Amino acid sequence: MTSVTRDQVLARLREVGHASIGGDIVSKGLVSDILIADGKVFFSISVPSDLAASLEPMRLAAEKAVTSIDGVQSAMVALTAERKGGSSSPQPQRPAAQPQSTAAKPGVPGVDHIIAVASGKGGVGKSTTAVNIALGLQSLGLRVGVLDADIYGPSVPRLLKATGRLTPAGKEKLPPKQAYGLKVMSMGFLVDEETPMIWRGPMVVSALTQMLREVDWGELDVLVVDMPPGTGDAQLTMAQKVPMAGAVIVSTPQDLALLDARKGLNMFRKVDVPVLGLVENMSYFVCPSCGERSDIFGHGGAREEAQKIGVPFLGEVPLHMDIRASSDSGEPVVVSAPDGPHAEAYRRIAEKIRDSLAGIGEVGAPSIVFE
Numbered sequence: 006m007t008s009v010t011r012d013q014v015l016a017r018l019r020e021v022g023h024a025s026i027g028g029d030i031v032s033k034g035l036v037s038d039i040l041i042a043d044g045k046v047f048f049s050i051s052v053p054s055d056l057a058a059s060l061e062p063m064r065l066a067a068e069k070a071v072t073s074i075d076g077v078q079s080a081m082v083a084l085t086a087e088r089k090g091g092s093s094s095p096q097p098q099r100p101a102a103q104p105q106s107t108a109a110k111p112g113v114p115g116v117d118h119i120i121a122v123a124s125g126k127g128g129v130g131k132s133t134t135a136v137n138i139a140l141g142l143q144s145l146g147l148r149v150g151v152l153d154a155d156i157y158g159p160s161v162p163r164l165l166k167a168t169g170r171l172t173p174a175g176k177e178k179l180p181p182k183q184a185y186g187l188k189v190m191s192m193g194f195l196v197d198e199e200t201p202m203i204w205r206g207p208m209v210v211s212a213l214t215q216m217l218r219e220v221d222w223g224e225l226d227v228l229v230v231d232m233p234p235g236t237g238d239a240q241l242t243m244a245q246k247v248p249m250a251g252a253v254i255v256s257t258p259q260d261l262a263l264l265d266a267r268k269g270l271n272m273f274r275k276v277d278v279p280v281l282g283l284v285e286n287m288s289y290f291v292c293p294s295c296g297e298r299s300d301i302f303g304h305g306g307a308r309e310e311a312q313k314i315g316v317p318f319l320g321e322v323p324l325h326m327d328i329r330a331s332s333d334s335g336e337p338v339v340v341s342a343p344d345g346p347h348a349e350a351y352r353r354i355a356e357k358i359r360d361s362l363a364g365i366g367e368v369g370a371p372s373i374v375f376e
């Protein structure tokens with residue numbers, strides 16, 4: 006396959022412009038975050054947010070121009086309001102300064118509720134919790150999708166045994182993969198594992214908005230977004246840009262993790278996304294042979310923390326070999342052992358989430374505009 010270069014991409018993009026920006030997008034310095042991986046090209050065009058809707062034809066023209074380069078299989082282009090240059094991560098717009106448009110565009114047509122599953126730090130079992138909650142919601146009769154927004158280490162493909170690649174084809178919306186009845190989309194389906202991490206940071210917001218808008222999600226009651234771990238700029242920007250109905254924070258009982266979880270909570274509060282509650286993962290350990298329970302991390306911290314800060318406690322999930330083994334083999338415990346106690350724990354959490362979503366309705370979702 007012919008390898009595509011950044012210069013080729015820029016040369017072709019010099020042919021794309023719009024009267025409202027007064028020239029072509031390259032000369033105006035509007036193109037950033039160019040990522041070329043395996044014949045696929047991703048990049049952002051920075052535009053004033055109030056012009057984003059009218060510049061959609063320009064975005065499509067840019068996509069088409071790049072797709073016509075020999076060796077390019079597909080192009081994904083995002084219009085962003087971020088400035089080119091500066092730090093490697095997108096600069097969050099402070100919520101206080103950000104007007105909430107009353108003429109918000111619908112987030113994802115056909116998707117009733119988007120919920121984020123987040124954690125203050127990595128390795129607390131956020132992705133495992135996200136997929137099991139998604140399956141729990143599905144077992145309650147809801148139509149559910151999973152969007153893996155953890156572009157630094159997408160683990161949903163492995164957790165749901167949904168591997169392989171997806172190739173965007175021109176204007177057609179990308180069909181999500183299917184796993185255990187869930188519709189699934191992950192950056193892992195689009196980008197090579199070797200894609201350097203340094204390229205992924207700036208892509209996080211544009212990649213997510215593309216995965217939301219350019220994937221054929223169909224009709225869904227709930228789309229569960231597995232957020233990247235942490236509470237940095239990328240997460241904050243994402244929480245601002247995705248029209249989320251609510252967030253679920255996953256934490257282990259360790260104090261440190263709880264401090265981190267509090268950061269996660271504050272992040273969503275800053276951008277007016279309701280926190281649906283806290284899940285305590287790896288809450289306690291039950292010895293498989295003797296049945297004795299050990300609170301190895303100091304059990305109960307999340308419940309107390311939830312009470313203290315006034316958010317619902319959604320439930321606890323034990324540290325158990327079966328949860329780990331089923332996750333790691335791509336058969337989450339809710340489907341591999343649906344009658345067991347762990348599946349029951351996730352279903353109970355899912356019930357609480359379903360009930361609080363019913364309370365929020367569509368009216369309560371923040372009106373956040375895609376840029």
Ligand SMILES: Nc1ncnc2c1ncn2[C@@H]1O[C@H](COP(=O)(O)OP(=O)(O)OP(=O)(O)O)[C@@H](O)[C@H]1O
Pocket residue numbers: 124126127128129130131132133134155158160234286287322323324325326328329330332333
């Ligand atoms: N309740 C549990 N009991 C036993 N193992 C668990 C449990 N929850 C998660 N794990 C295991 O912990 C590891 C990390 O889980 P997972 O990938 O879900 O975490 P994460 O917070 O999403 O991590 P990262 O921040 O790296 O994306 C996995 O091997 C998973 O199987």
